[in-house]
Amino acid sequence: MNNIKEAFLSIYQRPPEVICFAPGRVNLIGEHTDYNGGHVFPCAVDMGITCAASPRRDRVFRFYSQNFIDDGIREYRAVNLARQGCWADYPVGVIRAFAAFGYLLADGADFYFCGDLPDGAGLSSSAALEVATGTALKALFDVPVTPQEIAAIGQFAENRFIGVKCGIMDQFASAMGRRGCAVLLNSATLKYEYAPIGDAATVIVNSGVKHSLASSAYNLRRQECKTALSALGAHTLCELTPDEFEENKNKITDPICRKRARHVIYENKRAIDAASALKSGDLALFGRLMNLSHASLRDDYEVSCAELDFLADSAQSIDGVYGSRMTGGGFGGCTVTLLKRGGEESFIEKIKTAYRDRFGTTPEAYAVTAADGAAVVENVRQK
Ligand code: GLA
Numbered sequence: 001m002n003n004i005k006e007a008f009l010s011i012y013q014r015p016p017e018v019i020c021f022a023p024g025r026v027n028l029i030g031e032h033t034d035y036n037g038g039h040v041f042p043c044a045v046d047m048g049i050t051c052a053a054s055p056r057r058d059r060v061f062r063f064y065s066q067n068f069i070d071d072g073i074r075e076y077r078a079v080n081l082a083r084q085g086c087w088a089d090y091p092v093g094v095i096r097a098f099a100a101f102g103y104l105l106a107d108g109a110d111f112y113f114c115g116d117l118p119d120g121a122g123l124s125s126s127a128a129l130e131v132a133t134g135t136a137l138k139a140l141f142d143v144p145v146t147p148q149e150i151a152a153i154g155q156f157a158e159n160r161f162i163g164v165k166c167g168i169m170d171q172f173a174s175a176m177g178r179r180g181c182a183v184l185l186n187s188a189t190l191k192y193e194y195a196p197i198g199d200a201a202t203v204i205v206n207s208g209v210k211h212s213l214a215s216s217a218y219n220l221r222r223q224e225c226k227t228a229l230s231a232l233g234a235h236t237l238c239e240l241t242p243d244e245f246e247e248n249k250n251k252i253t254d255p256i257c258r259k260r261a262r263h264v265i266y267e268n269k270r271a272i273d274a275a276s277a278l279k280s281g282d283l284a285l286f287g288r289l290m291n292l293s294h295a296s297l298r299d300d301y302e303v304s305c306a307e308l309d310f311l312a313d314s315a316q317s318i319d320g321v322y323g324s325r326m327t328g329g330g331f332g333g334c335t336v337t338l339l340k341r342g343g344e345e346s347f348i349e350k351i352k353t354a355y356r357d358r359f360g361t362t363p364e365a366y367a368v369t370a371a372d373g374a375a376v377v378e379n380v381r382q383k
Contacts, residue, residue, distance in 0.1 A: 004016070004019060004050055004052045004112065004114060005019070005052065007052075007066065007112060007114070008052040008054075008110075008112040011064050011073065011112060012054070012062070012064075012110045012112070014054060015054070015380075016052035016053055016054050016110075016112065017053065017054045017055065017140070017379070017380055017381045018051075018052070018053050018054070018136055018139045018140055018376060018378070018379050018380075018381060019050065019051070019052045019053075019376070019377045019378040019379075020050070020051050020053075020132055020135040020136050020139065020374060020375060020376045020377055021048055021049070021050050021051075021132065021374065021375060021377055022048050022049050022051070022127075022128045022129075022131035022132035022135060022174050022175070022373075022374035023044035023045055023046065023047065023048035023128060023173075023174055023177055023371050023372070023373065023374065024044070024045050024047050024048050024049075024117040024123040024124045024125060024127070024128045024174065025042045025043065025044050025045060025123065025124045025127070025128075025169070025170055025173035025174055025177065026042060026043060026045050026123060026202065026204055026327050026328075026334070026336050026368060027040060027041065027042040027169065027173075027327050027328060027336070028041045028042065028043065028182050028202075028274065028290070028327075028336060028338070029041050029267075029270055029271050029274045029286075029289060029290055029293050029325070030042075030169075030267060030268065030270070030271030030274075031267060031293060031297055031301075031303075031325075031326075031327070031328075031330075032221060032263065032264060032267065032297070032301055032303070032329075033167075033187065033238060033264055033267050033268045033271060034167030034168055034169040034185075034187040035165065035166070035167040035187070035222055035225070036187075036225055036229075036236055036237040036238050036264045036268070037187060037188035037235070037236025037237065037238040037239060038186075038187060038188070038236075038237070038238030038264060038267070038268035038271065039184060039185065039186055039187070039238070039268055039271040039272050039275075040167075040169040040184075040185050040187060040271060041182050041183070041184050041185075041195075041271050041274060041275055042169055042170075042172075042173040042177075042182060042183060042185075043173065043177055043181060043182040043183065043197065043202075043370035043371070044173050044174060044176075044177020044178075044370065044371045044372065044373050045123065045204075045368040045369075045370070045371055046368060046369055046371040047115075047116045047117050047123070047366070047368065048115060048116070048117060048128045048132075048174070048371075049113055049114070049115035049117065049125065049128040049129050049132045050113070050114055050115065050132070050377075051111060051112070051113050051132040051133065051135070051136045052111070052112045053109050053110060053111045053112070053136040053139075053140055054109060054110050054140075055106070055107055055108070055109050055140050055141070055381075056107055056108040056109055056110060057107055057108075058107075058108060059077060059078035059079065059107060059108045060075060060076070060077055060078070060108040061075070061076045061077075061078065061081075061091075061092065061095060061108045061109055061110075061111070062074065062075050062076075062108075062109075062110045062111065063075075063076075063088040063091055063092075063110075063111045063113070064110075064111070064112050064113070065087060065088075065112075065113040065114070065115075066112075066113065066114035066115075067087075067113070067114065067115055067119065068086070068087050071086050071087065071088070074086060074087075074088035076088070076092050077108075078095075078105075078107075078108055081095060081096050083161065087129075089161065089162060090126055090129045090130055090133070090157065090158075090162065091111060091113075091129060091130070091133035092161070093130070093157030093158065093160070093161030093162055094130050094133040094134050094137070094153060094154060094157045095133070095137070096157065096161055097153040097154070097156040097157040097160070097161070098134070098137060098143065098145070098153060100156060100160075101145070101149065101152075101153055101156070103143045103144075103145055105137060105141050105143070106141050107141075109136075109137070109140055111133065111136065113129065113132065115128065115129075118206055118364065119210075120210035120332070120333070121206045121210075121332075121333045121334050122326075122327060122328025122329060122330070122332070122333025122334050123204070123328070123333075123334060124170035124173070124174060124328070126158065126162075126170075127154055127158075127170035127171045127173075127174045128174050130153075130154030130157055130158065130171060130174075131150055131151065131154050131171055131174040131175045131373075131374045132374060134150035134153050134154060134175075134374075135147075135150060135175075135374045135375070135376060136376075138150065139376045139379050139381070140381070147175040147176055147373060147374065148172070148175065148176065148190070150171070150175050150374070151168060151171035151172040151174070151175040151176065152168065152171070154170075154171035154174075154175075155167070155168050155171050158171075163215070164215045164218060164219070165218070165219050165222050166218070166329075167187055168185075168187055168190070169185065169187070172185055172190075172192075173185075173373070174373060174374055175373045175374050176192065176373045177370065177371055177372055177373035178194045178370070178372060178373070179369075179370060179371055179372045180196055180197060180369070180370050181194040181195055181196050181197060181370055182194070182195050182197055182275075182278070182370060183195075184271070184272075184275040188236060188238065193275075195275055195278050195279060196278075197278070197370055198278070198281065199281075199283070199341055200283050200286075200322065200338050200339065200340070200341060201338070201339050201340065201341045201342070201343065201344050201367060202336060202337070202338060202339075202367070202368050202369070202370070203336070203337045203339065203344055203347055203348060203351075203365055203366065203367050203368070204327070204334045204335070204336055204337075204365065204366045204368055205311050205315070205334060205335050205337065205348075205351055205355075205363050205364075205365045206333070206334045206363050206364040206365070206366075207305070207307040207308050207311055207332055207333065207334065207335070207355075207363060208307070208332075208361060208363055208364070209305055209307050209308070209331075209332030209333070210332055210333075217303070217331060218329050221260060221301065221303070224254075224256060224257045224260045225237060225257075225260055225261065225264060227252075227254060227257045228252045228254075228257040228258065228260055228261035229261075231251045231252040231253065231257070232248055232251055232252065232261070233251075237261055237264045237265055237268075238264065238265065238268040240265050241265070241269070242265055242266050242269055245261065245262060245265045245266075249261070249262070259299075259300040259301070259302075260300065260301060262296075262300050263296045263297065263300035263301040264301075266292075266296060267293060267296060267297075270289045270292060270293055273285075273289055274286050274289045274290070277289065283322045283338065284322060286322060286323060286338060287321070287322025287323025287324075287338055288323060289323065290322070290323030290324060290325045290336075290338060291312075291316055291323045291324065291325065293325045294309075294312045294324065294325035294326055294335075297325070297326055297330060298326075301330075303326075303329065303330030303331055304326050304330055304331075305330075305331060305332055307332070307355075307359060308326040308330070308332070308333070308335055310354075310355065310358055310359070311324070311326075311335040311351065311355060311363070312324045312325055312326060312335050314350075314351060314354045314355070315335060315337045315347070315351055318339075318347055318350050318351065319343070320339050320340040320343035320346075320347065321337055321338070321339045321340075321343075321347065322338045322339060322340075323337070323338050324336070324337040324338070337351075344367040345367075348365040348367070351363070351365060352365060
């Protein structure tokens with residue numbers, strides 16, 4: 001905390017007035033369902049982005065990130081918040097989205113960010129950046145915005161300003177996470193409930209494959225789902241049960257779009273079933289659903305890659321593991337593995353060795369715990 005204050009001071013020659021933190025997330029199950037009216041089951045993690053900020057009096061916004069020092073201080077004027085093609089476009093998108101949601105900001109501000117989420121690893125560093133910015137703006141300018149709205153604002157910024165047509169899951173988990181719990185979120189109604197993860201450990205393994213393809217392929221998947229949806233004549237894909245899908249699937253003439261819809265509809269059911277399994281303490285069932293989710297993402301949704309398949313397969317055969325799957329948008333990034341508590345260290349050692357033997361590099365692995373959503377850590381504003 002002192003570090004970020006000193007860092008802010010050395011960049012901007014004055015102290016920060018607000019410090020806040022927004023976590024990244026890992027999705028346990030329910031992948032690519034959140035833009036199809038389905039359920040997701042993520043939790044916030046104890047890694048994320050810390051933001052220090054102070055208001056300005058000249059309608060200028062400045063941004064500095066310890067993770068992109070070569071970019072230096074990026075400056076935008078409130079009268080022209082156009083994209084500059086760098087990381088700071090994300091917080092700027094949030095500022096624009098505040099206005100679109102009817103929240104006018106009194107003035108400009110200086111921001112300093114630092115984070116420990118690996119970039120491009122599918123742990124939602126961009127959502128954490130958006131939610132950290134929203135949380136800081138709320139505190140700096142006393143904006144009466146709720147954490148749920150901050151999540152929606154982050155998604156809006158990414159959809160409209162950055163151009164990735166993401167769903168609400170990542171921002172929602174970052175804003176609304178709860179310690180020790182995963183959040184079962186219905187993306188159609190935004191109704192949610194917390195489910196204690198209980199007696200299992202969660203390990204994330206980073207394949208190191210950067211999901212650079214992700215935004216174009218992600219938008220393409222959305223398009224394919226839309227095609228399937230119009231063939232089915234439904235309102236959202238996840239309105240359909242797997243049985244209804246089986247009865248109607250031949251209406252989708254394109255076999256690719258049919259596979260995409262099959263993944264989405266079965267995955268929605270798996271997410272709901274997994275949440276019930278967790279509630280009743282049936283971790284074995286939860287794990288099996290995770291494994292099925294991975295297979296479906298690999299075969300039907302085609303968003304996995306050889307490295308993720310290897311990590312999930314290897315993990316599934318290690319003692320004490322309930323289940324393992326790729327997590328997030330895909331095309332690289334991380335797997336998430338649920339395993340017996342106490343087995344984390346030996347699991348990490350085994351999976352690292354297996355991966356190194358196969359691909360020649362040692363992956364990063366983190367035992368994570370479910371964390372609270374974004375919060376203001378310190379506020380010394382001079383009102
Ligand atoms: C990305 C998006 C989310 C979600 C996942 C896939 O993380 O930001 O909204 O669609 O991919 O489940």
